[in-house]
Amino acid sequence: MEKQTRQTxxxxKTLRRIAAMTLFVAVAAMVVPLSGYVYVAMAQETEQAQTQVQPWAETNPRSDVWRQARQATEGRSAIRGPGANVVMTSSGETFRQIRMGPLSTYAPWYLALMLGAVALFFIISGGGEKIAADSGKRLPRWSRFDIALHWFVAILFLVLAITGLSLLFGRAVLIPLMGPEGFAAWALASKNIHNYGGAFFVVGVVLMIVAWTRYNIPDATDVKWLLKGGAFGKHLPAGRMNGGEKAWFWVNVGAGIIVCATGVMMINPQVFESRELFQLNLIVHAIVAILWLGASFGHMYMATLGAPGSMDAMTKGHVSSEWAKVHHDLWYDEVKDQEFSDDQPREAAPGGNASTSSA
Amino acid sequence: MARMKFLCDADRCIECNGCVTACKNANEVPWGVNRRRVVTLNDGEPGEKSISVACMHCDDAPCAAVCPTDCFYTTTDGIVLHDKDLCIGCGYCFFACPFGVPQFPEQRAFGSRGRMDKCTFCAGGPEEPGSQAEFEKYGANLIAEGMLPACAEMCATKALLAGDGDLVAEIFHHRSTSRDGRPQTWGWATAYGAGLS
Structure with missing residues (x-):
């Protein structure tokens, strides 16, 4: 009986243990999967933390396409042509803003100020000293080739300036005067004259640089001439070319190279890899050309009113000895043995490169 | 007055170039001149998108601003047109235009170009509407006939819309708000917080 009770x-006890085990497994089987929620909650928390670090990391795919389009991303197009595989570029707006803004605003002011400065200088100084050429003695200064080259470049310079300015300012200035049709005809002519004339101008500028650089190597005399105000009418020691003339020559070289190089590239537009380069090129061409034109007013003034007698050098090829003594004393000392008299037909000029005409 | 606009739905354009062909056919533009083109971004990658581009008929058109002969004008419908009799082919409009629209059919010596040609919104030019002179210089004038540009009319998927800006915007608004797919709800989490839907 006791044995039986013990067995029972x-x-x-065994039953209870089994029941407890079963209960534990059952509860565990129900609870353990719930830990997935904890995992998800934790994962979401981490995700939220990451999103807080980079809140805008996610972008809208639809916006991305238009963002790419806006930022001139290159795509593919069945149509061939410069820039055909790009939806839009904004560099044209920069080109427009510069051309219609500062360039169109300041260029006329600059040209007007340069003209005004020259006029003011003439009024204040009363023009250059008129040197009497009583002796009739002349000195050869420029050869026929030099004179021809000078006027070839000078005339083309003026023609290109007029046509170029017509294309830039004609819309504002000439359309009201000529009417749209009249101006369109002139603008078309201007464009063609500018394109074809420019090609000849380049040749002239290159020849000028080759032919005249040897006269225009700066030295100490020129620095003194410029620093002491030689350009403002003082007669200071000067060689064949004074400091001002040399400065003008180097302005021609610098501006000439830039304007000609940009111009040649523009009539060969295939050299440009992008529209941006062409836009920049066009702006540089216009700015440098206008600066150059303004500087040329000074040269024109000096040749006519600023230093009377100078014009002979580029028309007759020779100058009066008195003029040479005043303006180019060092040069006069060098070449005074080449002096000839105005009333006598001149024999072959020493030095060989001077004009043989006494007209 | 209507304000004419083009709109290309990049989610619909399939780069069939039907608009380009329709334009060439309607306007009989010279060989090599394309008043409209289709650009495909991310070509060959998942999510590639195509966009059909032509003159956008800007309110403040850069081409008109830089033109030396002032040959551009805007119609009462907001269409930007130009007078080929005044054009000198300088190419400035091409350099100013953000969309690369102006075309130059002729190449001459010294980089000189023929007179500029561009999308007219099928509205011809300053000549007598429907005249032979207008057709030869500018192409068709479908607007004068009460029709819309050939490119948009031809579009098989109706990706390219043309017409009064308000109507075009209304159609596109309806499309984009009822469009299915994830990008529809883009911005929801940013605006209302993650976990809300």
């Missing part, structure tokens, strides 16, 4: 107790 044992089996009850």
């Amino acid at each position: 107790t044992r089996s009850r």
Whole structure:
């Protein structure tokens, strides 16, 4: 009986243990999967933390396409042509803003100020000193080739300036005067004259640089001439070319190279890899050409009113000895043995490169 | 008055170039001149998109601003047209235009170009509407006939819309708000917080 009771107790214990185990497994089976929620919650928290670090990391794919389009991203197009594979570029707006803004605003002011400065200088100084050429003695200064080259470049310079300015300012200035049709005809002519004339101008500028650089190597005399105000009418020691003339020559070289190089590239537009380069080129061409034109007013003034007698050098090829003594004393000392008299037909000029005409 | 606009739905354009062909056919533009083109971004990658581009008929058109002969004008419908009799072929409009629209049919010596040609919104030019002179210089004038540009009319997927800006905007608004797919709800989490839907 006691044995039986003991057996019963044992089996009850076993049963209880089994029941407890079963209950534990059942509860665990129900609870353990719920830990997935904890994992998800934790993962979401981490994700949120990451999103807070880079809140705008995610972008709208539809916006991205238009962002690419806006930023001139290159795509593919069945159509061939410069820039055909790009939806839009904004550099043209920069070109427009510069051309219609500062360039169109300041260029006329600059040209007007340069003209005004020259006029003011003439009024204040009363023009250059008129040197009496009583002796009739002349000195050869420029050869026929030099004179021809000078006027070839000078005339083309003026023609290109007029046509170029017509294309830039004609819309504002000439359309009201000539009417749209009249101006269109002139603008078309201007464009063609500018394109074809420019090609000849380049040749002239290159020849000028080759032919005249040897006269225009700066030295100490020129620095003194410029620093002491030689350009403002003082007669200071000067060689064949004074400091001002040399400065003008080097302005021609610098501006000439830039304007000619940009111009040649523009009539060969295939050299440009992008529209941006062409736009920049066009702006540089216009700015440098206008600066150059303004500087040329000074040269024109000096040749006519600023230093009377100078014009002979580029028309007759020779100058009066008195003029040479005043303006180019060092040069006069060098070449005074080439002096000839105005009224006598001149024999072959020493030095060989001077004009043989006494007209 | 209507304000004419083009709109290309990049989610619909399939780069069939039907608009380009329709334009060439309607306007009989010279060989090599394309008043409209289709640009495909991310070509060959997942999510590639095509956009049909022509003159956008800008309110403040850069081409008109830089033109030396002032040959551009805007019609009462907001269409930007130009007078080929005044054009000197300088190419400045091409350099100013953000969309690369101006075309130059002729190449001459010294980089000189023929007179500029561009999309007219099928509205011809300053000549007598429907005249032979207008057709030869500028192409068709479908607007004068009460029609819309050939490119948009031809578009098989109706990706390219043309017409009064308000109507075009209304159609596109309806499309984009009822369009299915993830990008529709883009910005929701940013605006209302993650976990809300």
